[in-house]
Amino acid sequence: MAHVDYFFSPISPFTYLTGTRLEDMAKAHGATITYKPLDIMGLFGRTGGVPPKDRHPNRQEYRLQELRRRAALAGMPINIKPMFWPTNAAPASYAIIAAQADGSGDVGKLVNRLTACCWAEEKDISQDDVIRACLTESGFDADLADKGMMASADTFAANLEEAVNRGAFGAPFYITDADERFWGQDRLDDLEAHLAGKI
Template sequence: MAHIDYFFTAISPYCYLAGQRLEEIAARHGATIAYKPLDMMALFARTGGVALADRPECRRAYRLQELRRQAAKRGLPITLKPAHFPTNPAPAAYAIIAAQAAGGGDTGALVHGLLRACWAEERDVAEDAVIRDCLTAAGFDPGLADRGLLAGAETYAANLEEATARGVFGAPFYITDRDERFWGQDRLEDLDLHLAGRL
């Protein structure tokens, strides 16, 4: 059975624009997914990435146009400058880690729900109430927001170390069990073709 490790952050607009296409692709090919949220700013510091605030104006302006176009292409609502971006993604990441470990709900729906909360609903995914709402909507116990914080923090840090060791440098980033790497929501079609044996 194929497997995909998905490295991401709960506040990336490009992760939001992926929608739930990863889950659709995995279902089509009988693949499993491991969700690995991580600290993107720490990853950037290790891999040569540049924080949005430190990018030249021409790159920031292009990013806004590209987000608008990609959202329209995918039929996803988007707020280009949401009220709660950037925010601390760690609380949402800990909830995702706890939910994945606990089971009983839809982890992909949880991840997308948190991203949608930020990019379409202008909600702060660092807030406990928002996290609880997203857990509930994805079929999880909202109490997971309060449990496993230490384990969540440890896994969050471990995901960063693993990502660095495996060549991850941005988000979304997908790695198959055969170490084929795909960076960006615009490479999901290539991941699909790869799993079909056509790339």
């Protein structure tokens, strides 16, 4: 059975634009997913990237155009300059890690809900009430937001180290069990072709 390690940040707009496509293709091809939220700004700093606010204006303007276009192509609403961005991604990431360990709900839906809150619904995903609502909507006990925080913090830090060591440099970043690496939601077609044995 194929496997995908999914490195991402809940404050990444391109993670949001992944939608449910990763889960859909994994189901279609019998693949499993491990969700690995990480500190995206830390990843940029470790791998030669630059946070969006520090990029040249040409790159900043292109990014906004690309977000608008990609959202339109995906049929997804987006606010390219959300009110609560950037925000502290750690609390939402800890909740995702705790939810994955718990296993009672739908982790993919949780990631999708949290990113949608940030990029389409003008909600601050660092806030406990937002996180708890997303957990409930995704089939988890809302109290997971407050459980195992030390272990989740350790996993969050370890995910960054693993991402750097395995060649990731942005989000979303998909690494298969064959060490095939795919960066960005615009490479999902390539990932699916790989899972289908075409490339």
